[in-house]
Amino acid sequence: MRFLTAMRLLTALCVTGLICVAGAVSAWPAGAQTPVSTVGAGTSLGVGSQLTSPNLAYRMVVQHDGNVVTYGPHGVVWFTHTSGAAARLAVQHDGNLVVYVGTRPAWQSRTSGSGAANHLTLADTGILVLTSSHGVVWTSHINNGCGSNSASRALFVSIHDQLARFCEGNRQVLTSAVTTGATALGDGTPLGSWTVYAKVRDTWLYPASGGAYFVHYWMPYSGAYGVHDSPWQNFPYGSPLYTTRGSHGCVHMPGTIMTWLFGWAPIGTSVRVSA
Numbered sequence: 001m002r003f004l005t006a007m008r009l010l011t012a013l014c015v016t017g018l019i020c021v022a023g024a025v026s027a028w029p030a031g032a033q034t035p036v037s038t039v040g041a042g043t044s045l046g047v048g049s050q051l052t053s054p055n056l057a058y059r060m061v062v063q064h065d066g067n068v069v070t071y072g073p074h075g076v077v078w079f080t081h082t083s084g085a086a087a088r089l090a091v092q093h094d095g096n097l098v099v100y101v102g103t104r105p106a107w108q109s110r111t112s113g114s115g116a117a118n119h120l121t122l123a124d125t126g127i128l129v130l131t132s133s134h135g136v137v138w139t140s141h142i143n144n145g146c147g148s149n150s151a152s153r154a155l156f157v158s159i160h161d162q163l164a165r166f167c168e169g170n171r172q173v174l175t176s177a178v179t180t181g182a183t184a185l186g187d188g189t190p191l192g193s194w195t196v197y198a199k200v201r202d203t204w205l206y207p208a209s210g211g212a213y214f215v216h217y218w219m220p221y222s223g224a225y226g227v228h229d230s231p232w233q234n235f236p237y238g239s240p241l242y243t244t245r246g247s248h249g250c251v252h253m254p255g256t257i258m259t260w261l262f263g264w265a266p267i268g269t270s271v272r273v274s275a
Helices: 006-016 255-264
Strands: 038-040 043-045 050-052 059-062 068-072 075-079 087-091 097-101 104-108 119-122 128-131 136-139 154-158 163-168 171-177 192-195 200-205 213-222 225-229 251-253 270-274
Touching (some): 038 043, 171 255, 251 255
Antiparallel strands (some): 119 128, 128 136, 163 171, 192 270
């Protein structure tokens, strides 16, 4: 869910009757338990439980009305839109984050299969972050983008967000910042859908524009275009600098992510690149 203004959220919450008190967003629940900033897999947060960001500016609360809400200095910044008595938020060993109302799952991140060592953290930005041993799986800002996927394993790349999502069906098992083609130089990454047709270790790539680049992992999906690590890259993955300093059209990924991806994605894995 995108961050919304406090007023828009107030309107939505008042309409649904979840947390509207005297025309203002309700305060953090009184008498809540002592909060922490991180909880691990196997943890279940019951009514009144909280996560608090390290800078103490944000709190996520499991409310008595069944809604799980993150509050900041100016009001609500994220919520699950759930209701019902005896709600709890579970960080499950299968990697899924679930809000249960009684025994019924009322909301979930759909991240099962992402790892048994996941943990949930409320960051200083007010964003909830679900992390596995391989990296970020889901956040309350970058949520599950695998809902329309029917392939057993798929890689979704957003050029606008400079972000990749790794999907098993509709389950999101990992995300990563990426670097795509330098659009300002005419080297934009093509849009479309393909499948990985080869996997090669420790090889040289020779772009048509010249030069030679050694990579540890090469996974081509459309002719000369593919996914690979880029040990020479000297600016952050996910940066808007990709427009002038990006690839020749391939998708660059951090080395640790490529190491994981090479083992996770078989030949035939779906690759979808969107604007």
